[in-house]
Amino acid sequence: MLVSLNWLEQYVNLGNDTPEALAEKITKTGIEVDAIHHVAQKSEGVVVGYVEDCYGHPNADKLNVCDVNVGEESLQIVCGAPNVAKGQKVAVALPGAVLPGNFKIKKTKLRGVESNGMICSLNELGIEEAYLPKGSEDGIFVFPDDVEVGQSITQYLNLDDVILEFDLTPNRSDALSMLGVAYEVAAILDEEVKLPLIELDESNEKATDYIDVDVQAKEDNPYYGAFMVKNITVKPSPLWMRNYLMAAGIRPINNVVDITNFVLLEYGQPLHAFDYDKFNAKQVLVRRATKDETINTLDDQERVLNEEHLVITNGEKPTAIAGVMGGSDSEVDESTTTVLLEAAYFEPKRVRRAVKDHQLRSESSARFEKGVDPNRVKEAGQRAASLLQTYANGQVLEGVSEFDQLDRSHKQVEFTSARVNARLGTSISDDQIGIILDKLGFTYQQDGENFVATIPTRRQDIVRFEDMLEEVARIYGYDQLDYTLPQGAQQAGGLTQKQSLKRYVKSYMEGAGLMEAITYSLTSEARSQQLVSPEVASVHPTPVRLSMPMSEEHSTLRLSALPEMLATLSYNSARKQQDLGFYELGSVFVSKELNVTKQPEEQTRLAAALTGQWLTHAWQQEVKKVDFFLIKGVLEGLFERLGVKATYKPVQMDGMHPGRTAQIYIDSVPVGFVGQIHPLTQKAYNLKETYVFDIDFDHLATVYDDVPRFEKIARYPSISRDVALVVDESVTAHDLIETIEQHAGHLLKSVHVFDQYQGDNLEDGKKSLAFNLLYLDPDRTLTDDEVEASYQAITEAVAKEHQASLRS
Template sequence: MLVSYKWLQSYIDLDGITPSDLAEKLTKAGIEVDGIEMPGEGLKNLIVGHVLKSEKHPNADKLNRCLVDLGEEEPVQIICGAPNVAAGQKVIVAKPGARLPGNIKIKRSKIRGEVSNGMICSLQEIGFTTKVVPKDYADGIYVLPEESEVGTEIVPLFNMDDAILDLDLTANRADCMSMIGVAYEVGAILNRQVKLPEIKGRTSAERASDYIHLKVETPQDNPLYTAKIIKNVKIGPSPLWLQTRLMASGIRPHNNVVDVTNYILLEYGQPLHAFDYDRFGSKEVVVRRAKRDEKLTTLDDVERTLTEDHLVITNGIKPVALAGVMGGADSEVQTDTKTVLLESAYFNGTVVRKASRDHGLRSESSSRFEKGIDPNRVREAAERAAELIAELAGGEVLEGMVEADSLTIEPVKIDFELGKLNKRIGTNLFVDDVEKIIKRLQFSYQVNGESFTVTVPSRRWDIRLPEDMYEEIARLYGYDHIPKTLPMDVSFGGLTPYQKKRRIVRTCLEGLGLMQSITYSLTSEEKYSQFAMEKADPIELANPMSEAHSVLRLSLVPHLLDAVSYNLARKNKTVFLYEIGSVFYSKGKNCQPEEREHLAGAMTGLYVDHPWQGKKEPVDFYTVKGILDVLFEKLSVSRFITYEKGQLDGLHPGQTANILLDGKVIGFVGKINPDMEKWYDVKDVFVFELHLGELLMKETDELLYTSIPKFPSISRDIALIVDREISAGDLQRTIQDAGKDLLKEVKVFDVYEGENVPAGKKSIAFTLTYYDPERTLTDEEVVVEHEKILTAVKDAHGAELRK
């Protein structure tokens, strides 16, 4: 809601309150002010000019040479390119030295050889947006009313010395979607009285009931409908004060009748509609539900197909308006309109919202009906509008108002106790304090001891419960004045062990150079099972956004590969990504799927790039495995982790390993195979995925530290010849089991196949480290352990010592 500070002063005394003061007070009272716009800020040297003469520029077909009276000693020449400039017009002139929006400076200049002493301006050029500029002047200069005085400053003339407050209203504060509603709110905050517009109610001898009859077929949709008749109107532009108020509120002026309906909409929050009585088609107004496939061409010249869900205003035969949303083109007020049928009604907000959504018509009227209007302002707004139309369009208001009224308005009475109020909002208010606040709200009330009975006016339909009144009293008392207290006997929250470990995972991976990615949980049927550690039936969405997002995923890797492909296509050749997210396993139809948290990563490019050292190391299998080893070490689960040769669709069979936790597969690491690389348009990408839940829930012993050994260790290298199918990991586990007393470390440092190694065999070399923390080992002791190990690997794997 855009609120003009100067217009607001018509209803309430703002003496001593600046726009910024008002914005702060409104915000503190619960109505947030998003910003304050000063339309005339920075504008200067803009005045009213009178075009005495206009002729074609001698050297340009699309320019005009104008002689303009600026109220000075001599008229000046101004070159103007507007197609609608003409002699006799009053126009907006920016004199030399003027400043326009965007800090544009106007100087005396020559245009195609002719001197131009300033600029004749359009409304857009002085700061108005195109959507609020009257259509007649959308593509040219603005022509001022004939009574405009030459030399008058434009900024005050257009009310641009105003301040516009942008209120960010919540859905329950529809009462502030009107100037009077905002005035009541400001009056309550400042403890000042609201001045409502005076309605004199002058009418002619003729009666409106002789011209129109009403029938409402669905009173539940339209409990109150009123109609006024205004005769002998003369359609023309609205006065400048009215146009500028509408434009400041974001509404485009049209003509004096339509502008009045929009003005009352802003003033009272009551939507109105003006029909051309002679084009209406009959003397009967019938409000009913539309028939299926009934047609209506609305004011935007779009033919709309209606359904039984839509409420329409008809002339007894065909629809002439979509109730509460938009009028019909056939009965709109036009330049030759003589008699106006003015509608003011109370429509059911749910029905209006249904029509608005179905037809994509979001209007100022529909938004107010949807949120709720004051039923007690329906008649008052109609009387005020009829009086303004008569005043501005020279019409005669016929006596009386034709009504169809089945509306019952029950006053809302709220009872509450002072003690409960103080306990609820944490204050120590007295009866007098509460009374003063209720008076500021202009609610009627009764007091019995410390018990209050408040009657809520219909303009505040959002107040229904004692808690609503507590809120009103608290915000007007001032949230800043409510004493601060600390919670008592409340335990403070913290991270669970699982959450702490998850943070360790993020910190570790990001420290190793990976960046977090967040992708959709939805994927396509083609991708949902790719790289899945377990197969499961697809979980399909009932109403998917698209085929590409129709199934819940079983793996995080496919979307990470999409992200890698996206980066590679944009010349980002080094991509290290990880994601912590959920995958979903079906438990059968009509059953909630099982959700598991996974960790996955995708890496490609250079892991080491030191140009000054001439050193480049591309990512490979062992780079990714090394990153995982660091992660496992950080989580203190390294001793429970083993790797074994793995095979998974989409991964290279020779560069894939399963990751085991206590002998159970919880993930994989490997290289994307060539076929899958072509599918995703990537190259040399290595990925991993882990069942994060199982990894983080693994119970680990408390971390124990040991002192640095005081005694020397002894190292022995052995090279074992084994069958090609035997893995280094199997050999390493056998060696560790056999030498567990003195053997402290086993490392693979070489794998060899070739000359001097029999066919079908391979040589795997290990470094074995022995030591005792209590004493120095002798060679004889190490030889004994060494022989045990050689015997164990020979018995278990047929390994022979390479010579």
């Protein structure tokens, strides 16, 4: 909503505040002023001039030489505008004038002819092009005849006006009108609202002789009033009205249209003017449209209607979509002489439906959608009729033809000052509350601390105590409230164990060298199928798709963060950042229903991806590429810190390297996978060798060791033994370690691989794996015999179970 202060001044005394100070007051009280526009920078020395004569320039085809009376003298001015003509009243910048943009006017000679000033267009005077009346974009501005020659143009063109741009919240539709704003400002400044004067000089003929109103859809249209105005002259509206409309961002068209727009802005009540002759009936019939009925609206579009839409008809065919837009068949134009003026109340829901179905928002619908003031509908019609009488020479017929079942009752809200103070934390006196209600223009009854306020119908947002509370609080001033802290019982705040674990895991991942990424949860359906961890894939999740995605790219809920993370790697690689390690801890969405009806299971998963070089130290020629065992190391470090032991088994997965991917188990529960992405996946994402993992954080959070038990620091020496075993290639390190751990006895503290060898001195198809065995008893010194016994048991067991021989 754009609010012209010059216009607003007509309804309420604005006092001496600067526009900025006024805007600040309005903002602090409840309506945010988003911006303050000054219509034009000051133009000094621009006056109204009368073109006494105008003839062609002797030396230039496109120029004219004009003799212009500027009050006390007549000046010769050369003008290049095509529309300049003898007899016009125009804006003349006198020598010495300064126009916006610091453009100084001087006496000069143009092609040999003296020119003592400049005849100006509105644009040159600093008015934004968007607000200029139709047809006046090019060329000079021509004033109506009633302006006085020699006077400054400022008052005529409203150039000193300041416009406040309101950012209205949905509840404050009352401020979608100048009068509504006037009530708001009056409350803030403690002033009275001056309502417009309506003086009707009605003729003897009755409106009802010309038009009947028949409303069939009574719920949709509880009030319809039809006013009749005869013998009008369609012409430009008065300059002041055009100025106000332009200030409000509405382009002036002609007096009839301008008057309906003016009253729409003044009262917040949309009106519609039909050309009565083109309407071509003595009856207005309001009903629901029938299926596939059509109407050509004013914007030259054919609209196909249905039973959900309310239409105004002449008894035969639709002439308007109620509250939204009129039809072109009955449009007012230059030849119109009789106007049928509609002032009605349309149900917000009905209007909203038409707006939505036809994607057609208008100044009218914006107000009907919120609900107009039922007590101002008819008055607004009368106001427009009186303006038509004055500015279109119209003859207003007596009365109005109407249908009326409109509820105009006022709501009442009861409250006590004690409750107001208890909720606000204030100590506002009863008298002060009374004063606030007076300022708001609410009538009320008071008995001590008990109030019953009657709410004006323009404020449909106020229905209960809390709404009243806000009214009192905002007029009292939010900045008058104290700063207090809650008095209730204090509780300790904090994170849950799982939330703390999330933070721990994140900081571990960062310490391990990875950066946190946050990618989109919505991905393409194709990507949602990629790199889904085997234990998730095994439940056959249905990709959860949005019903109306904005793009295929973000159409489907992810089952893994990895595809979007690979896209992130790709994005960075393409920008010469090829050495990357990212992780993300976030939700994936698993639904097992074929047709989704319930919320999918939201699993928190930890995903990571590494690519490029992990270590580069240029001048020492040290380079270490990322590899499987690096990413596995990141995982193992995590598992160690969570006190869980994971096992790895080779797995085949779409999109992953068949020989370099492992499924991860914790206590035989599958929790994710780790591996190298397939060369084809690499290629699809434009990446080099890339390693990833994706694990189920929720499961980790249930099995991790949250209170590690104290373990004695060993006081006795450990004994270390090495064993190198030769086995078939197909035997994994994991297989051997499992057997070793099973047979070594309780003294074996740890076993780890320190060498793998294939090649010379070994048969084809064989490999050697060397293990370091560490024995320890925390309570005593071990003997060699004990260790030797365990060693024997191990070698026998691996020979039996894996045909392993000792490497000589």
